[in-house]
Amino acid sequence: MSVFVCAIAWLLLLCPAVAADPTARERYAPEPADGYPQILQRRDYRTITFIEAWYKKLSALAPARPWPATARAEMDHGALLIRSQTEAQTAVALRMEDEKRVLLGGRPFDDSATAILCSTLLKIFSDLEKSEKCRQVSFAQFATRTYRRRTLIAFDFGPRVLEIDCLSNGPEDDERLYILDLIDRSESYFWPNGH
Amino acid sequence: MFTDATHIRINGERGVLYTGDGDRLYVRFGGSVTWRNFNPGALESRGGFSERHGAINIIQRYAVFPDEMIGWNALMALLVGPSYIDLTLWTFVRRYYGSGPELASYRQAVQRTFPALNLHKVHLRELSSGQLSLLAETIKTQEGWRPGKANDMQRVIATRNKSKSDKTLAHFQLEGSGGFITLASAISQTRQGKIYAVVVEASTPYLRSFPGSEENFDDIVVPNPS
Numbered sequence: 001m002s003v004f005v006c007a008i009a010w011l012l013l014l015c016p017a018v019a020a021d022p023t024a025r026e027r028y029a030p031e032p033a034d035g036y037p038q039i040l041q042r043r044d045y046r047t048i049t050f051i052e053a054w055y056k057k058l059s060a061l062a063p064a065r066p067w068p069a070t071a072r073a074e075m076d077h078g079a080l081l082i083r084s085q086t087e088a089q090t091a092v093a094l095r096m097e098d099e100k101r102v103l104l105g106g107r108p109f110d111d112s113a114t115a116i117l118c119s120t121l122l123k124i125f126s127d128l129e130k131s132e133k134c135r136q137v138s139f140a141q142f143a144t145r146t147y148r149r150r151t152l153i154a155f156d157f158g159p160r161v162l163e164i165d166c167l168s169n170g171p172e173d174d175e176r177l178y179i180l181d182l183i184d185r186s187e188s189y190f191w192p193n194g195h
Numbered sequence: 196m197f198t199d200a201t202h203i204r205i206n207g208e209r210g211v212l213y214t215g216d217g218d219r220l221y222v223r224f225g226g227s228v229t230w231r232n233f234n235p236g237a238l239e240s241r242g243g244f245s246e247r248h249g250a251i252n253i254i255q256r257y258a259v260f261p262d263e264m265i266g267w268n269a270l271m272a273l274l275v276g277p278s279y280i281d282l283t284l285w286t287f288v289r290r291y292y293g294s295g296p297e298l299a300s301y302r303q304a305v306q307r308t309f310p311a312l313n314l315h316k317v318h319l320r321e322l323s324s325g326q327l328s329l330l331a332e333t334i335k336t337q338e339g340w341r342p343g344k345a346n347d348m349q350r351v352i353a354t355r356n357k358s359k360s361d362k363t364l365a366h367f368q369l370e371g372s373g374g375f376i377t378l379a380s381a382i383s384q385t386r387q388g389k390i391y392a393v394v395v396e397a398s399t400p401y402l403r404s405f406p407g408s409e410e411n412f413d414d415i416v417v418p419n420p421s
Binding site for chain 1 (some may be wrong): 209222226227228239257291295297337344387
């Protein structure tokens with residue numbers, strides 16, 4: 001019995017991640033008072049363009065099958081490097097050139113909302129990486145009945161998943177949104193049953 | 196239970212205002228269409244199916260249900276209805292989502308839900324009720340059930356002018372509250388979807404009643420305390 005109690009206590013002490021989300025949202029949300037249940041939810045189209053451009057670069061790193069496509073992700077000198085699983089020399093780098101400018105490979109994105117998304121993402125990724133390596137990044141893009149394009153990029157940190165979800169109908173339709181959130185593995189799109 | 200729903204904009208964001216449950220004004224804004232509409236299956240208005248299963252309006256093609264359970268039950272009714280029940284899971288995906296390269300993603304999602312089933316051979320009618328629920332949950336996830344913000348909005352029941360000579364509406368009393376709040380506070384709360392009013396973005400922003408609502412804020416002015 002005491003072994004069981006110790007095991008539970010160990011889990012509670014060492015794995016706060018399992019139930020951490022309100023705290024994580026409070027800690028990382030760039031505008032906690034905006035009232036969204038995620039770390040970040042916005043709908044500006046420039047950032048959607050960035051997310052879709054990022055997905056396009058990532059999809060060149062990995063075959064779409066078996067689904068979903070996966071790659072390796074790690075921080076390297078302040079940049080988030082995503083590497084092919086099979087060709088270690090092939091990578092996509094994402095970094096902040098300064099507070100207001102994002103560099104995706106060599107392509108600059110100067111929009112402030114994109115900078116907020118990326119700086120928040122890099123901060124959370126860096127913090128998570130201090131305690132656990134990212135196992136993989138999974139990504140997919142498809143249409144739904146309500147959105148022409150849904151783009152998902154998710155970083156697997158074991159019990160927690162750092163997920164970007166972007167839903168869009170193109171530039172002319174403001175029915176769109178993107179989300180950045182740190183969620184329990186069981187709530188994630190790619191690992192819904194905790195697998 | 197809500198009996199009506201209308202499209203609304205809160206601070207520029209798309210939302211749905213639910214009414215008809217007594218005096219309640221409940222709003223959902225931001226988030227995904229399916230979440231805003233209590234419509235996990237993204238059901239449209241085809242042949243009146245959604246209306247027969249509880250939809251209270253159609254906004255931009257998609258049905259709006261009065262709560263999540265009714266929206267969920269409508270999706271379940273669709274799965275066991277004549278349009279789908281005799282289809283294999285493989286064919287179901289094509290009928291449900293239409294054609295296109297994304298079908299592969301949907302089929303993967305369904306296969307992931309039922310790893311032991313052959314999608315080409317198993318018909319929906321062969322699924323247990325638990326498996327049908329799992330299929331509905333897969334659809335909900337695939338469509339992107341992303342919550343935004345939800346509030347019960349308060350009505351403005353009285354206003355006050357800035358002064359006897361300045362007729363600018365400067366103070367607002369909300370239903371269920373004792374005192375008046377300032378214009379700045381009222382504007383802030385309206386932008387958060389907490390007050391049933393419209394912020395007019397002028398050089399000096401001000402509040403007005405919703406178009407079509409019974410009360411005009413100028414008609415409910417009460418004298419300033421002396």
